[in-house]
Structure formats: structure tokens, C-alpha cells
Amino acid sequence: MKKMIFLAVITISLLTLNACDKVTYDTFSNVTGQVVDNATHEPIDGASVNLSPTGKSTFTGSDGYFDFQELEAQQYTITVQKTGYNTNRKTINAVAGETENITITLEKSN
Secondary structure: OOHHHHHHHHHHHHHHHHHOOOOOOOEEEEEEEEEOOOOOOEEEOEEEEEEOOOOEEEEOOOEEEEEEEEOOOOOOEEEEEEEEEEEEEEEEEOOOOHHHHHHHOOOOOO
């Protein structure tokens, strides 16, 4: 009888432990930002935004914003180009579980 009670207690304990929520950690980072004109600070629509070393790229919207999701936590270089503007680069450190929000300015070319 004592063995049956002991086995029941062990079984219930194991089932209870197995049902507990497991702690999860976010291992990814997000990078968002806005591209603006250096002189006027107005958003720049349609700028090409390249992220290396991933090779991912996107274009800014009419509000000048761009977004890269679920990136490995590491250092990245963001290169922004738009016809009529000088290319600009910015290096950032993406941290796991965080969103890096940046502003990149572009200067009109001569």
C-alpha cells in the first residue's frame, strides 16, 4: 500500500512539473528606423536599405521608415541609398530581445 501511495505521489509530481510553463528567452533582435533628409529632416520615401552581413534589403515607406525582424544578435552595417543623395552607412549592435531604433540622415548630392 505504501508503494502505491509513493508511486502516485511521484507520478503526480512529475505530471505537475511537466505541465509548468517553460521559461523562454528571446534570442532575436529587431532593427527599425527612419531615413530623413539631412537638411530638412523630412522623411525620405523609397530609399534602399541594405543590412549586412545578412544580405536583407528593403525600401523605406512614405514615412521614411524601414524594419528588419528576427535578426541574430550581432553587429550589422546598414547602408542607405537614394538617387540624388549621398550613400550613408551606420554600424549597430543588435541585442537579443531588444529592438534597435535608429535614424539615418541622407545628404543631397551635388
